[in-house]
Amino acid sequence: xxxxxxxxxxxxxxxxxxxxxxxxxxxxxxxxxxxxxxxxxxxxxxxxxxxxxxxxxxxxxxxxxxxxxxxxxxxxxxxxxxxxxxxxxxxxxxxxxxxxxxxxxxxxxxx
Amino acid sequence: xxxxxxxxxxxxxxxxxxxxxxxxxxxxxxxxxxxxxxxxxxxxxxxxxxxxxxxxxxxxxxxxxxxxxxxxxxxxxxxxxxxxxxxxxxxxxxxxxxxxxxxxxxxxxxxxxxx
Numbered sequence: 001x002x003x004x005x006x007x008x009x010x011x012x013x014x015x016x017x018x019x020x021x022x023x024x025x026x027x028x029x030x031x032x033x034x035x036x037x038x039x040x041x042x043x044x045x046x047x048x049x050x051x052x053x054x055x056x057x058x059x060x061x062x063x064x065x066x067x068x069x070x071x072x073x074x075x076x077x078x079x080x081x082x083x084x085x086x087x088x089x090x091x092x093x094x095x096x097x098x099x100x101x102x103x104x105x106x107x108x109x110x111x
Numbered sequence: 112x113x114x115x116x117x118x119x120x121x122x123x124x125x126x127x128x129x130x131x132x133x134x135x136x137x138x139x140x141x142x143x144x145x146x147x148x149x150x151x152x153x154x155x156x157x158x159x160x161x162x163x164x165x166x167x168x169x170x171x172x173x174x175x176x177x178x179x180x181x182x183x184x185x186x187x188x189x190x191x192x193x194x195x196x197x198x199x200x201x202x203x204x205x206x207x208x209x210x211x212x213x214x215x216x217x218x219x220x221x222x223x224x225x226x
Contacts, residue, residue, distance in 0.1 A: 097161075
C-alpha cells in the first residue's frame with residue numbers, strides 16, 4: 001500500500017522558471033511532511049519541512065504548500081537553477097520518525 | 112564534523128553469500144534506519160531501531176537482519192535469503208525528541224550488486 005503518492009516522475013523546467021512537485025497522502029495521522037533533495041550517488045538531504053498547523057512555509061526559493069482537507073502538499077522551487085537538478089522526495093510521518101517516502105521526482109533544469 | 116558514515120561505498124555479492132553493510136553515526140542520535148532505494152520505487156524501510164538493543168522490522172525486512180549493540184552503530188546484513196539484493200542502501204538517523212524540527216540525517220549510501 002503506497003501511502004504517499006508523488007508526481008510527476010520526471011520534470012524538465014527552464015532556468016528561471018517555477019518547478020512544482022506534488023504529493024498526496026492517505027494516513028490522516030501523519031503530522032510531519034518533509035521534502036528531501038538527492039544528488040546522484042549521495043544520500044538525500046532535508047530541504048524543507050512543514051507541519052499541518054500551517055498552510056505554507058517558505059525558505060529562500062523553496063516553498064511548501066499544504067492542503068490538509070485535500071491531503072495534499074507540494075514543493076515549489078522559484079527561479080529554478082541548473083544546480084537544483086536533482087531527485088526530490090516527499091515524505092510523511094507521525095512525529096517525524098519512520099518516514100514514508102514518495103517515489104521521487106527527477107528534476108532537470110535546462111538553460 | 113558530525114555525520115553518518117556508510118561503508119563500503121560499493122559492494123559486490125556472490126550468489127548465496129551474506130554481506131554486511133556498515134553504518135556509524137557520531138551525532139548522538141537515538142534512532143537509526145535502513146532504507147533500500149530502487150529506481151522508480153523511492154525509499155523503502157527495511158529495519159529501524161529507536162534504542163540500543165531493540166529494533167523493528169520495516170516494510171521489506173525479509174532477507175535482511177540487523178543489530179544495535181551500540182548507539183553509534185547499526186549494521187545491516189543482507190542474507191542469501193534476499194533474492195534480489197541489488198540496490199542502493201541508505202542509513203539514516205534522527206534525534207527522538209517531541210516536536211523536534213529536524214529531519215533524518217542520511218549517509219552517502221552503499222551500492223550493492225550481485226555478481
